[in-house]
Amino acid sequence: xxxxxxxxxxxxxxxxxxxxxxxxxxxxxxxxxxxxxxxxxxxxxxxxxxxxxxxxxxxxxxxxxxxxxxxxxxxxxxxxxxxxxxxxxxxxxxxxxxxxxxxxxxxxxxxxxxxxxxxxxxxxxxxxxxxxxxxxxxxxxxxxxxxxxxxxxxxxxxxxxxxxxxxxxxxxxxxxxxxxxxxxxxxxxxxxxx
Amino acid sequence: xxxxxxxxxxxxxxxxxxxxxxxxxxxxxxxxxxxxxxxxxxxxxxxxxxxxxxxxxxxxxxxxxxxxxxxxxxxxxxxxxxxxxxxxxxxxxxxxxxxxxxxxxxxxxxxxxxxxxxxxxxxxxxxxxxxxxxxxxxxxxxxxxxxxxxxxxxxxxxxxxxxxxxxxxxxxxxxxxxxxxxxxxxxxxxxxxxxxxxxxxxxxxxxxxxxxx
Numbered sequence: 565x566x567x568x569x570x571x572x573x574x575x576x577x578x579x580x581x582x583x584x585x586x587x588x589x590x591x592x593x594x595x596x597x598x599x600x601x602x603x604x605x606x607x608x609x610x611x612x613x614x615x616x617x618x619x620x621x622x623x624x625x626x627x628x629x630x631x632x633x634x635x636x637x638x639x640x641x642x643x644x645x646x647x648x649x650x651x652x653x654x655x656x657x658x659x660x661x662x663x664x665x666x667x668x669x670x671x672x673x674x675x676x677x678x679x680x681x682x683x684x685x686x687x688x689x690x691x692x693x694x695x696x697x698x699x700x701x702x703x704x705x706x707x708x709x710x711x712x713x714x715x716x717x718x719x720x721x722x723x724x725x726x727x728x729x730x731x732x733x734x735x736x737x738x739x740x741x742x743x744x745x746x747x748x749x750x751x752x753x754x755x756x757x758x
Numbered sequence: 759x760x761x762x763x764x765x766x767x768x769x770x771x772x773x774x775x776x777x778x779x780x781x782x783x784x785x786x787x788x789x790x791x792x793x794x795x796x797x798x799x800x801x802x803x804x805x806x807x808x809x810x811x812x813x814x815x816x817x818x819x820x821x822x823x824x825x826x827x828x829x830x831x832x833x834x835x836x837x838x839x840x841x842x843x844x845x846x847x848x849x850x851x852x853x854x855x856x857x858x859x860x861x862x863x864x865x866x867x868x869x870x871x872x873x874x875x876x877x878x879x880x881x882x883x884x885x886x887x888x889x890x891x892x893x894x895x896x897x898x899x900x901x902x903x904x905x906x907x908x909x910x911x912x913x914x915x916x917x918x919x920x921x922x923x924x925x926x927x928x929x930x931x932x933x934x935x936x937x938x939x940x941x942x943x944x945x946x947x948x949x950x951x952x953x954x955x956x957x958x959x960x961x962x963x964x965x966x967x968x969x970x971x
Contacts, residue, residue, distance in 0.1 A: 572783075573770040576826065577931075581763040633767075633826070694932075715932040719907070 567618040568601040570726070572625075573718060574633050582739035591736035593714045595697070596629035598622055598729050605653035605725035615661035622729050623667035627674030630733035640735055641675035642748075643710040646682050647697040647730045649689045651722035659686035662729055672702075675733055679756040680705040692719050697732045703753040708745025709737035759811045761794040763939065766931045767826045777953040784952045788910060788929045788945040789823040790842075791815065798846035798938040809854040812942070816855075816862030819944050824866060829948060835961065836912040836923045836947035837863050837891075841899040844935035852899035855942045860895035863944060867891035867915055892969040893918045904933050910945045914961060918970050921958025922950035 573596070580590045600622075603614050623646075631638055646667060648659035663684050672678030683698035683705075694717040701707035716730040737748070752758055769787040773779055796808060824831055839859040841852030868890030896911040896918075907930040914920035927945050935941050950961070959971060 569773055570775070571770055571772050573768065574826075575769075576765075576767045578765040579763065580765070581761065717930070717932075719928040 565603070565614060567598065567621055569598050570601070571599040571718070571721065572629070573597045574629050576633050577714065579739045585740060587739045589736070591734070591739050592634055593732060593734045594630040594633040595714055595716055595730060595732045596626040596633070597716055597718060598626060599718055599721040600727050600729060602651060602654045602658055602725050602727045604658055605651065612657065612661035615658055616665045619662035620666035620670060622662065623731070624670035624674060626729065626731035627671040627733065630731055631674055634733065634735050636735050638674060638676035641702060641733050642736055643699045643701050643712065643734045644671065644675060644678065644682055645684065645697040645699040645714070645732045646671070647685045647695045647716060649687055649693050649695050649722055649728040651724045651726045652688060652690060653724040654688070654727060656686060656688060658727060662727065671731060675702055677753070678702045679753050681756060689722065691721060691723070692717060693722070695730065697730050699732055699734060701748070701751070703756070704746060704751040705757050706746045707737070707748055707751065708743060709741035709748065712738050759796055759808055760815055762791055763794065764792040764931070764934060765822070766790040766792070767823065768929065769826050772952045775952050780952050785827050785829065785948040786912070786925070786927050786945070787823050787827040788927050788943055789819050789826070790929055790931045790941045790943045791819055792931060792934040792939055792941050795844060795847045795851060795938055795940045797848070797851055798844065801848070805850065805854050809857055812854060812858035813862070815942070816858035816944070817865060819942070820862040820866040823944055823946055827946065827948070831867050833948050834867055834946045835915060835949050836925060837867070837895050837915050838910045838912040838927070838945045839863070839895050839897045840908045840910040840929065840943040840945070842906055842908050842935055842941040842943070843899070843901045844939045845901065845903065845937040847901065847940060849899065849901055851940055855899070856897065859942060859944055863895060863946065864891040891915045892967060894969060902935070904936060905930060908943065910943055912945060912947050916967070916969070917959065917961070917964040919959045920961050920964065921956055922954035922960065923947070925951050
């Protein structure tokens, strides 16, 4: 059964100056969120397949919305991340069912390749709860300039029987990275780590 | 004078609010531009040069927001504006946005009046032809810390009394404004509240074309 989506929200955060210094080109992060009904709210269910399928649907939908919002070709994406906030009639495992088994594959199609793990966070929360979506480079998790996060929040969600699902895609790293580590130009992109 | 640090856009597509699913989802959007407050930490008596300097920024923001919403200007039915001033600024600094913010959207949406005349406190000469975007752009402003939320009111672009279009959108830019910054905000919507059913003046019944009814 497809996700019952109440709202979709897309945000773009473009940074042009940090600490008085010009950021050129500006760093850009896109966040797409869907507010969905939790089909298992208020009950313990052993089999969470319905949420796993919803995760697959949202990986494609939200990944594509992010790439569209950035106005880039899929291969121009740099980093990604995902997160979910479960309303209070749901359980943390519901977020896990959406995020972990099947959301990643269609998200990787949306950003082309994606050898690296998609970093994630999850929590239970109420209306307006904020979650920090962790970000890492899509092809090499050790790229230090791209360790980052973007805050996701929906003012009127999640209701008790809802889940907020968030995906972030960027076309850049942090605004002024200078703490060393693996650089983008050193990526091998084979094992997802380096 | 205009030193932009961040641009934050937000677009939401509302399918329902626990009632019938909308045939066409309602779109609401907001754009916040985070810029340095040139008057932070001091009292500046003359704010009008900065207000005038903001005019092109307003027009650029209005167009960026429309593009992010992915609709033509004719689809915009509601609008609003706001400002969040960082802690080293003054409430009045947010007021610099009234003219450039409001008239930027009115220009985008078809209003062809004289912005400079308005800035001088003069009304535009009415031609008798109903234009578009006739209603005042409602607004809110506050002084706040980084991550402060602002509820930006939305009203119908041609008649302030259209009840179905009274709405508000919560705007918040994580990490901004810093004490020395201001966020100027524009907001737009493509229609009435998703389950509007409170009667009153309907958009289809606008007849006075005076910006009110």
